Amino acid sequence: MATSASAYENDIKNLKATELTLGLPGTHLQENIPIIDQEKSSASSSSNKRPLQLPHEETSPAQDCGSKCSNIAKNTDDDAAPPPSKAKIVGWPPIRSYRKNSLQEQSEAAGGIYVKVSMDGAPYLRKIDLKIYGGYPQLLKSLENMFKLTIGEYSEKEGYKGSDYAPTYEDKDGDWMLVGDVPWDMFVTSCKRLRIMKGSEARGLGCAV
Amino acid sequence: MKKAAYSFPEEVLEHVFSFIISDKDRSSISLVCKSWYEIERWCRRKVFVGNCYAVSPPILIKRFPELRSVTLKGKPHFADFNLVPEGWGGFACPWIRAMAGAYPWLEEIRLKRMVVSDESLEIIAKSFRNFKVLVLSSCEGFTTEGLAAIAANCRNLRELDLRESEVEDLSGRWLSDFPDSYTSLESLNISCLGNEVNLLALERLVSRCPNLKTLRLNRAVPLDRLPNLLRGAPQLAELGTGAYTSEMRPDVFSNLAEAFAGCKQLKTLSGFWDVLPSYLPAVYPICSQLISLNLSYATVQSPELIKLVSLCEKLQKLWVLDYIEDDGLEVLAASCKDLRELRVFPSDPFGLEPNVALTEQGLVSVSEGCPKLQSVLYFCRQMSNAALNTIARNRPNLTRFRLCIIEPRSPDYLTLQPLDDGFGAIVEHCKDLRRLSLSGLLTDRVFEYIGTYGKKLEMLSVAFAGDSDLGLHHVLSGCDNLRKLEIRDCPFGDKALLANAAKLETMRSLWMSSCSVSFGACKVLGQKMPRLNVEVMDESGPPDSRPESSPVEKLYVYRTVAGPRLDMPGFVWTMDDDSALRIS
Numbered sequence: 032m033a034t035s036a037s038a039y040e041n042d043i044k045n046l047k048a049t050e051l052t053l054g055l056p057g058t059h060l061q062e063n064i065p066i067i068d069q070e071k072s073s074a075s076s077s078s079n080k081r082p083l084q085l086p087h088e089e090t091s092p093a094q095d096c097g098s099k100c101s102n103i104a105k106n107t108d109d110d111a112a113p114p115p116s117k118a119k120i121v122g123w124p125p126i127r128s129y130r131k132n133s134l135q136e137q138s139e140a141a142g143g144i145y146v147k148v149s150m151d152g153a154p155y156l157r158k159i160d161l162k163i164y165g166g167y168p169q170l171l172k173s174l175e176n177m178f179k180l181t182i183g184e185y186s187e188k189e190g191y192k193g194s195d196y197a198p199t200y201e202d203k204d205g206d207w208m209l210v211g212d213v214p215w216d217m218f219v220t221s222c223k224r225l226r227i228m229k230g231s232e233a234r235g236l237g238c239a240v
Numbered sequence: 241m242k243k244a245a246y247s248f249p250e251e252v253l254e255h256v257f258s259f260i261i262s263d264k265d266r267s268s269i270s271l272v273c274k275s276w277y278e279i280e281r282w283c284r285r286k287v288f289v290g291n292c293y294a295v296s297p298p299i300l301i302k303r304f305p306e307l308r309s310v311t312l313k314g315k316p317h318f319a320d321f322n323l324v325p326e327g328w329g330g331f332a333c334p335w336i337r338a339m340a341g342a343y344p345w346l347e348e349i350r351l352k353r354m355v356v357s358d359e360s361l362e363i364i365a366k367s368f369r370n371f372k373v374l375v376l377s378s379c380e381g382f383t384t385e386g387l388a389a390i391a392a393n394c395r396n397l398r399e400l401d402l403r404e405s406e407v408e409d410l411s412g413r414w415l416s417d418f419p420d421s422y423t424s425l426e427s428l429n430i431s432c433l434g435n436e437v438n439l440l441a442l443e444r445l446v447s448r449c450p451n452l453k454t455l456r457l458n459r460a461v462p463l464d465r466l467p468n469l470l471r472g473a474p475q476l477a478e479l480g481t482g483a484y485t486s487e488m489r490p491d492v493f494s495n496l497a498e499a500f501a502g503c504k505q506l507k508t509l510s511g512f513w514d515v516l517p518s519y520l521p522a523v524y525p526i527c528s529q530l531i532s533l534n535l536s537y538a539t540v541q542s543p544e545l546i547k548l549v550s551l552c553e554k555l556q557k558l559w560v561l562d563y564i565e566d567d568g569l570e571v572l573a574a575s576c577k578d579l580r581e582l583r584v585f586p587s588d589p590f591g592l593e594p595n596v597a598l599t600e601q602g603l604v605s606v607s608e609g610c611p612k613l614q615s616v617l618y619f620c621r622q623m624s625n626a627a628l629n630t631i632a633r634n635r636p637n638l639t640r641f642r643l644c645i646i647e648p649r650s651p652d653y654l655t656l657q658p659l660d661d662g663f664g665a666i667v668e669h670c671k672d673l674r675r676l677s678l679s680g681l682l683t684d685r686v687f688e689y690i691g692t693y694g695k696k697l698e699m700l701s702v703a704f705a706g707d708s709d710l711g712l713h714h715v716l717s718g719c720d721n722l723r724k725l726e727i728r729d730c731p732f733g734d735k736a737l738l739a740n741a742a743k744l745e746t747m748r749s750l751w752m753s754s755c756s757v758s759f760g761a762c763k764v765l766g767q768k769m770p771r772l773n774v775e776v777m778d779e780s781g782p783p784d785s786r787p788e789s790s791p792v793e794k795l796y797v798y799r800t801v802a803g804p805r806l807d808m809p810g811f812v813w814t815m816d817d818d819s820a821l822r823i824s
Contacts (some may be wrong), residue, residue: 120320122323125321125701138539156593158595
């Protein structure tokens with residue numbers, strides 16, 4: 032299990048590398064933090080800093096404003112750049128507070144158990160509410176629809192036979208488990224996130240059990 | 241002396257003028273000659289004041305003594321995003337007081353982004369015998385006690401619309417204050433209220449008002465009470481549901497579906513908080529008659545949204561969360577050929593990673609498939625110049641284009657270039673564009689495009705964009721029809737502002753926050769332009785306690801005939817002749 036955990040860690044780093052990001056390579060501040068530990072901070076981690084010097088800035092024609100103006104611009108830019116990556120920018124994105132509050136209230140009120148779902152090779156993570164499923168069959172069907180794949184039949188002995196994919200989840204203890212081993216209710220309350228593994232690793236996991 | 245102006249008796253001119261309703265036209269009429277000015281002002285019934293500080297109550301009342309309808313707007317637009325501190329202004333009371341004395345026959349008051357007190361509402365309730373319409377849009381400062389006064393006293397009330405206002409909801413009892421004899425309600429919008437209103441009173445009110453066309457409930461109205469309400473008002477044209485969830489019981493669903501089907505005139509739907517997906521099919525029977533659908537609170541996934549939207553072939557307006565995803569927008573493009581307005585809001589605005597598969601592609605699909613699309617508000621996480629170019633070429637009939645790429649200064653995700661060319665294409669091809677909001681990585685060049693092509697542009701919103709004053713200069717010198725300009729976090733400074741000072745008198749207002757405008761420049765502007773109010777906002781203390789060259793936190797400049805306002809809070813300083821001298 033120890034080896035598969037570290038193999039998993041490597042995989043996480045690779046997954047991060049394939050994630051769709053905005054901005055130039057190297058501008059993402061939290062590159063070295065594994066996804067599992069990354070707290071959900073606001074969108075402003077790299078927002079008040081300009082991306083790397085772009086070609087057009089060097090070749091732009093002499094500007095009307097004098098040096099004083101551009102100095103002021105530079106100074107305020109430096110002064111204004113907030114170091115904490117978790118600081119939210121006031122009033123950004125431009126959404127009315129009642130909308131923000133409503134979304135928040137709804138996710139709290141619904142009592143949904145939202146977990147992230149990643150799939151090896153997919154650029155987007157998804158999020159699902161485990162509460163809306165009645166059991167494993169509905170969950171797996173939904174995952175199959177969401178990611179356009181077949182997961183195969185679950186069996187206690189052999190895991191998910193007959194496909195390249197195996198759904199796994201991280202439980203409360205931080206361990207990666209095969210979906211389906213524990214009763215549904217236990218699963219719903221202990222699942223922190225889902226990952227659909229692919230390829231040899233997926234097949235290996237089934238056999239190892 | 242020419243006798244042409246006197247060839248018609250006044251009464252005839254008055255009668256002719258009564259057919260002219262547009263404010264612009266009325267304004268033009270009043271400029272023809274003195275007698276037309278006089279006749280016009282006596283027969284003007286409706287006035288729109290876009291900035292309550294541009295004029296004062298006495299000035300308004302003096303010029304127009306016989307108004308029946310007044311619309312006032314208070315705070316600047318960026319107040320919607322918490323950029324205007326509490327207490328800034330926009331107080332309705334002085335206006336209400338003055339109008340109570342001058343216009344006993346006033347019928348309609350519409351206020352937007354103003355601070356309205358219970359006292360003001362009580363004055364309204366008691367002063368205007370024939371009061372018919374009260375619209376409080378994004379207002380604040382009042383409680384349900386004020387509403388009770390309106391309910392109890394306004395016998396002829398037709399419309400009570402509290403859209404998006406912040407109301408201190410003390411109790412739902414106020415609704416019961418409409419007397420049993422009151423039957424003239426046509427439009428009620430209480431969607432912003434937090435507490436439950438007296439449901440029995442609501443049901444009785446709804447069923448005894450035969451002309452009720454618009455009913456927008458608040459979230460607290462439970463779904464299982466909705467069928468009764470609908471049965472009491474089968475003539476409803478616009479409905480906002482309450483929470484759209486309930487225990488899963490078969491009778492609730494069938495009851496609901498039947499009630500919806502009974503509303504043959506229903507054209508507009510909104511509400512949909514806490515949606516239980518299995519209840520959505522209850523609206524399927526009326527989808528084909530819907531022209532407007534607001535699902536912007538509905539946290540349901542794409543498949544449900546797709547099913548719903550694909551049935552709404554007559555849809556003209558759709559507001560939805562980004563759960564609809566690119567796939568859903570593609571279906572929208574294929575199904576709703578009459579679509580005029582699309583707004584896509586973010587379900588997870590502060591998340592770092594995209595939580596939904598919504599990209600620029602969704603907007604491109606809609607621009608391709610919906611030939612009548614005019615108005616767009618779109619939140620997304622990536623954009624490309626190519627996509628913007630395609631959208632511009634597909635839809636040159638766009639009049640409102642607001643794009644918010646969530647991460648500030650995001651470049652074209654394909655080429656990593658600024659999005660100047662993309663937005664440039666928008667302003668170039670969409671010749672009737674009146675409103676534009678920019679986002680993403682933008683240099684001065686986009687402003688050059690805007691100044692060159694944005695000749696019909698009336699409102700421009702800019703954030704985290706530009707390199708220098710040249711950007712601001714392009715806009716101020718090029719956009720002939722610019723009325724409102726709001727800018728935040730851009731490196732625009734003194735030069736462009738002072739060089740274009742005269743332009744500011746042709747606009748309603750200019751907002752600049754977290755830019756590079758110095759206190760000194762604000763003083764100069766205030767001195768130079770007596771017909772502008774130049775207001776500096778700074779919550780960290782008086783601006784003159786810092787060097788003249790320090791940038792001001794927030795600047796709000798607007799034209800006015802009323803002089804500097806007298807109700808400024810401690811953190812607002814006005815740069816007029818006197819103060820400029822005093823401080824320096």
